[in-house]
Amino acid sequence: MEEIDSHNFQSGRREENDCHHEDIKIAIVRTNRSGESKFSEGLDLIKIKPTEAVTLSVALTSPLKKRVSIVGKIIQVNEPKEVKVKGHDIKIKSITVEDTSRKAKITLWRKLAESLVRPGDYVSITDVVSYVYNNVTTLQTTNLSTIEKCDAPVEKKVVVAEAIGIDDTNADIYIKTGEISTVSLELLQKALNLDKPEDVELYTSFTICMK
DSSP: OOOHHHHHHHHHHEEEEEETTEEEEEEEEEEEETTOOOEEEEEEEEEEEOOOOOHHHHTSOOOOTEEEEEEEEEEEEOOEEEETTTTEEEEEEEEEOOSSEEEEEEEGGGGGGGGOOOOOEEEEEEEEEEEEEETEEEEEETTOOEEEEOOOOEEEEEEOOOOOEOSSSSSEETTTSEEEEEEEEHHHHHHHSEOOOOOOOHHEEEEEEOO
């Protein structure tokens, strides 16, 4: 990309500032020595970092126009449709997402409305804002938003084991609630920092990460 100095920049004319996802794209028209117009496009001139992810409950109660990011499981996808915005047909698609805090309807605008997502997918959506219509609060994407499929979040909980049985490779943890969780004996031994695998049976309290 050609370097822009203050003198040449003043003699040129700024055409537009257009935001796309994480980048701010700046387009500049300038005149070279031969008098011909030259168009140069600056990508990655300014980086805007996505906002930190919050729960849906926090996102829905955030101040209007404050950008936040969310992660959740899609439970419903509506068919795309077009709406009129300043005389132009704009494609939108609404989805319903849930996390451990609550459910929320999210409207995907423009290109994001073409995202190939379906119920059951876990997605990360950046830079959404809250919107209130008829006393109902929903979320909407912005021109900085991105949507990506992601892994299901890991839920951490502490369980109390009533008994532990081991074989050559696995450890069966009999949880007080009646559940049985089978984990790798080698990984459990390393996690507990034990010298011998059989020492695992001496423990009765574990923190187990479960999806």
